[in-house]
Amino acid sequence: MKVLIVGSGGREHAIAWRVSQSPLVEKIFCAPGNGGTEKENKCENIKIEKINELAEFAKKEEIKLTIVGPEAPLVDGIVDAFKENNLKIFGPSKKAAALEGSKIVAKDFMKKYGIKSAEYAVFYEREKALTYIEHCSYPTVIKADGLAAGKGVIICQNKKEAEEAINSFMLQDIFNGAGLKIVIEEFLEGVEASILSITDGNTIIPFISSKDHKQIFDGDKGPNTGGMGVIAPNPYCSEEVLNSFEKDILEPTLKGIKEEKMDYVGTIFFGLMITKKGVYLLEYNVRMGDPETQAVLSLMESDYAEIMLKALDNTLEECEIKWKQGSACCVTAVSEGYPGKYKKGLKITDMDKVENKIFIAGAQIKEEKLLTSGGRVLSVVSVGDSLEEAREKAYRDIEKVSFQGMYYRKDIGKIKSI
Structure with a gap:
């Protein structure tokens, strides 16, 4: 079959690489792809990014599976558009994608279905947010409601930092509208874990756990980035942690997806915080993480293309995903x-x-x-x-690779106690 992958990052390169290994796949189009996908086996980059043009291309080329890498097209409704054209596409509907597209929607969903997560307050007006931070406990977490390329979360140590964050989001509008509404959230101390999963709307199968390193400098210092490195599996994800995740987070999430009739066939990424008080859900993503995908798919033994097709056929219940040791x-x-x-x-x-x-x-x-x-x-x-x-x-x-000014963290995967 022919496959179309939407996106241009490291995640999409990793998906293309993994899917190219499937005997079911003869050709992969990457829209728009990058310098890595251009050289990958079975792959060809195409310069198409608009949703309607991608749908036309998929019809013309008789694409049997479209995989959406980034969150923005999902939030914009690419899945709904493809389904209207009777095209098979792996990803959640626009309604379901709001679990990532709006922090407010996600937090309200967590509260409604009893999903273990941090206490929060929602603000649509800057003055009310500034009044709230006069009396909240610190550190506190301020989140832009909309999509901010992984940079819309600031941990504030004091009132001054909180005020600066609120002003940058709601007054200076540094995220072009994404931060005009905000969530102020209880700070949770612990270790983060990423659990990528696949769902057909009736079953969720978690992938192997991973640990992202978000901040730019060693020792988890400096501003947040899109991700500086990952290890998998996450050494902090003990059997006890995974059992708690399943009971307190995964199962009520699936209940909510069913009750809200979300039309969710795709990836669901659980961003967790493992604390001394238990396992909490920080956020949902509705697509594979970057760079978690690169590490997790490197350990997958099963045919990833086949698993996605089973999700689209609503037969995930009978699917078992195999992983490499190590x-x-x-x-x-x-x-x-x-x-x-x-x-x-x-x-x-x-x-x-x-x-x-x-x-x-x-x-x-x-x-x-x-x-x-x-x-x-x-x-x-x-x-x-x-x-x-x-x-x-x-x-x-x-250490062998080089470009002018190249920088990387030296402590990816160094383990410290909680």
């Missing part, structure tokens, strides 16, 4: 200045010296050279029998 470590290289301003068009060299898999995120091929085009440029992913082995292999490889 661990994966993903280290992300970013442009100097990221997550702020950074240069583009820098030549990437010595990738041929790398022994493990490189997933391209922000780079394009021009005149047969691979040039940087984004903040997160590439990730090296290695698999080992142990986390230590996977870390060692990933760092040995990333």
Whole structure:
């Protein structure tokens, strides 16, 4: 069959790489793709991004499976548009995608269905938010309601920081409308975990757990990024943690999806916080995480394309997903200045010296050279029998790659006690 993958990041490169290994798949179109997907087996990049044009292309090429990588097209209703054209597409409906598209919708859903999560308050007016922070406890968490490319969450240590966050969201409008409504949330202390899952609306099957490292600097310092690296499985996800996740979060989420008649066939990503008081849900994402996808799919043994087709056929209940033993470590290289301003068009060299898999995120091929085009440029992913082995292999490889101003964290996968 022919497959269409929508998106242009490292996540989409990893999905294309994994799906290309399926004997069911003969051709993959990546829209628009990047310098990594351009060279991947069975793949071809196409310069189409508008939803109606993608649907027309899928009809013309007789695409049997469309996979949506990023959240924005899902929130914009790409799944509804494809279904109106009788096209098979893997992803939630526009209504279901609001679980990521609006923090307010997500928090209200969690509250309604008794899902274990932090206490919160919602604000539509800046003055009311500023009054609230006069008396709330610190640290506190301020979240933009809408999509903010993984950067719309600020942990504020005091009233001054909270005031600055509220003003930047609601007055300066740094997220172009996404922060005009906000959630102020109880701060939870602990260790984060990412659990990517697949659902057909009747069954949710969790994937192997992972741990993202969001902040730019070693020791989890500095501003949040889209993700600086990942390990899988997450060493903090004990059997007790996973049982608690299933009972307090996964099961009531599935109940809510059914009762709200959400038309949810796709990925559901649970962002968790493991605390001394238990396991809490921080957020939903309605697509695969980036860079979690790169690590998690590197450990998947089952045919990912076949699993997605089973979800679309509503037969996930009979599906068992197989995983490799061992661990994966993903280290992300970013442009100097990221997550702020950074240069583009820098030549990437010595990738041929790398022994493990490189997933391209922000780079394009021009005149047969691979040039940087984004903040997160590439990730090296290695698999080992142990986390230590996977870390060692990933760092040995990333040291070989080079572009001007390249930066990466040196502590991805270092374990500390809760």
